[in-house]
Structure formats: structure tokens, C-alpha cells
Amino acid sequence: MSAKLLQVNYKFAGTRAEYEAANLPAAPQIAGFPGLRWKIWLMNEAGQEGGGIVLFDDEAARQAYINLVQSVVQNEPGLSDLSIKSFDVLEAHTAITRGPIEHGVPA
Numbered sequence: 442m443s444a445k446l447l448q449v450n451y452k453f454a455g456t457r458a459e460y461e462a463a464n465l466p467a468a469p470q471i472a473g474f475p476g477l478r479w480k481i482w483l484m485n486e487a488g489q490e491g492g493g494i495v496l497f498d499d500e501a502a503r504q505a506y507i508n509l510v511q512s513v514v515q516n517e518p519g520l521s522d523l524s525i526k527s528f529d530v531l532e533a534h535t536a537i538t539r540g541p542i543e544h545g546v547p548a
Contacts, residue, residue: 451521496542
């Protein structure tokens with residue numbers, strides 16, 4: 442079974458500094474999310490768009506995270522235009538190109 446990847450993007454209100462300050466406390470909680478291998482946080486300051494690329498052990502963990510993200514965006518007035526895309530990882534190909542698919546911090 443291949444690892445499960447998630448691409449999440451959304452618009453945010455305010456400045457980058459406000460966004461970073463508001464989200465930094467969530468990073469340790471997200472790091473402890475069951476089945477999460479890693480998350481790369483994304484920022485497009487000019488477009489006021491944030492998000493992440495997140496790798497999970499399995500589909501159940503990915504779906505649980507999707508449910509969490511949908512709830513957060515729906516209940517946070519400063520967030521909008523949620524886009525979620527799910528992918529399987531081609532692990533043999535990714536290993537050859539040094540993709541960070543193992544547990545731990547991305548290379």
C-alpha cells in the first residue's frame with residue numbers, strides 16, 4: 442500500500458505575519474496527528490494563499506485530517522476558498538528522486 446498525499450490550499454485574510462503567528466501554535470498539534478508522516482507548510486504571500494503538502498501512512502489518517510481541515514476552514518472567518526486534492530505516492534519513483542517519503546522530517 443502506498444503512502445497517501447494531500448494537497449491543501451486556502452485563502453487567508455490579513456498579513457503573512459498574522460497568519461504565521463496564528464498558525465505556529467498549531468504546528469506541534471498537527472505533528473502529533475495520528476498517521477501523519479510530515480507536513481510542508483505553504484505560503485503564497487502575494488496571493489494571500491496558504492496550505493500544505495501532507496503525507497500520511499494510510500487512507501484513514503488522510504480522511505481524518507481532511508475532516509479536521511474542513512471543520513477549521515468552515516469555522517474560521519479569515520479562511521476561505523478551500524481546495525483539497527488527494528494523491529497516492531509512487532514510492533519507487535519517489536525514492537529514486539529522493540522524495541521524503543519515510544517517517545520523519547523532509548530532506
